[in-house]
Amino acid sequence: MSVPPSHNTSGLRLPPEVTRILYVRNLPFDVSANAMYDTFGKYGAIRQVRMGTNAKTKGTAYVVYEDIYDARNAHDGLSGYNLAGRYVVVTYFQQRTPLAA
Structure with missing residues (x-):
């Protein structure tokens, strides 16, 4: 079975900041979810796209x-x-951990 060229076959590990979730900003306000799937889907299977909807x-x-x-x-x-x-x-999404009290 062959491995697609985009996959790591040398046994090297990815840096810890690399995750499956990307955070994208500076998008046009009128960009559609379909346009996001079309653009980002060229790189592989997408599980989900979550678009910002409020003013912030x-x-x-x-x-x-x-x-x-x-x-x-x-x-x-x-x-x-x-x-x-x-x-x-x-950027890669990094979940914030709560600060220890």
């Missing part, structure tokens, strides 16, 4: 990939990508 979150989205290597390739390929006249910023 408009222009942002979370893209959840099925595979962490697809997320890494999308991050590398789409950071700074011009989507409908806006250069999108793509």
